[in-house]
Amino acid sequence: MxxxxxxxxxxxxxxxxxxxxxxxxxxxxxxxxxxxxxxxxxxxxxxxxxxxxxxxxxxxxxxxxxxxxxxxxxxxxxxxxxxxxxxxSSPFYPGARAALDRLAGEPFTLLAVATGKSRRGLDRLIEAHGLEGLFHSRQTADDHPSKPHPAMIRAALDETGVARARAVMVGDTRFDVEMARAAGIASIGVGWGYQPAAGLSADRIIHDWAGLAPALDELTETNS
The missing domain is CATH 1.10.150 (DNA polymerase; domain 1)
Known part of the structure; x- marks a missing residue:
């Protein structure tokens, strides 16, 4: 299994x-x-x-x-x-919602968020985009030290019971990558965000959503 x-x-x-x-x-x-x-x-x-x-x-x-x-x-x-x-106010990047839905349809994959947003801001975004029930863990800046402190990732791991070797952080900034590294999990940097992908030093870099699934499979298989 x-x-x-x-x-x-x-x-x-x-x-x-x-x-x-x-x-x-x-x-x-x-x-x-x-x-x-x-x-x-x-x-x-x-x-x-x-x-x-x-x-x-x-x-x-x-x-x-x-x-x-x-x-x-x-x-x-x-x-x-x-x-x-x-x-x-916060439109999805092209392909993002479809990628989330595909992952949510996998029985062995759980989804979470770790964001610098407030709890209220995240809840309103989830409501606006109809994402209720999609994420098994929601970690915000209201409840933890700022990124790159690993508290948000640790809380998500505790909440879901998933081992570190089977967890991956996906983000667009070095704060995300450094947070993942501090928590002992793998990271995927995206090439369309607010910081240049070349400076992220993530375990993998993807430049479109089509690259997410193979990167996840490779990292979680390697670490399992």
Whole structure:
């Protein structure tokens, strides 16, 4: 009998492309304090971190109280944009939903997410895209230290009972890869996200969703 395996997905930049609203909400947060908005590339390079870590990177020269206000402004702006745009606030990358459905149809494969989103943000995204019941574990920045700390992966493994050798993290940033490495599991980097694939140092790199299944099979067979 095949032992279960666990595929853990990052969300923003991996499954969905939320950069439009991330950038707009970030602009609103900086404008509220009369500060210049960092360049697009710098903002996107921190996607995946928790918001406190993100604003520490982007506005570290500001005091903690200022950064706390910026986080609140960002969250309010993002919530407004999400309400206005609905599911189009974070559209799936082409092929992502079909890939999830294929994996969910495998009796030995469990799915999870590990994201820098808040619990509320993840729940609303899942609701907007009709993903209820798809993920066996949902790990967010509300409950754990920021990536690349391995707490989210460890919690997903504990929750599902899957061995580390049968688990793989799929993400678009070095934070995802470093988190996987710290947790002792394999990683797959995607080539369409917010950080260049060449710098991810993942165990495997894929450039389209068709490459996911063979990469998963190879990594979980190698590690089993």
């Amino acid at each position: 095949t032992e279960p395996r666990l595929v853990i997905f990052d969300v923003d930049g991996t499954l969905v492309d939320s950069q439009r609203d991330i950038l707009a909400a970030m602009a609103a947060a900086f404008a509220a304090e009369g500060l210049a908005v960092p360049p697009r590339e710098r903002v996107l390079s921190g996607v995946g971190l928790s918001l406190p870590e993100t604003f520490l990177r982007l506005a570290g020269a500001q005091g903690q109280d200022v950064r706390a206000r910026m986080i609140a402004s960002y969250c309010a702006a993002y919530a407004d944009l999400r309400q206005a745009h609905g599911a189009e």
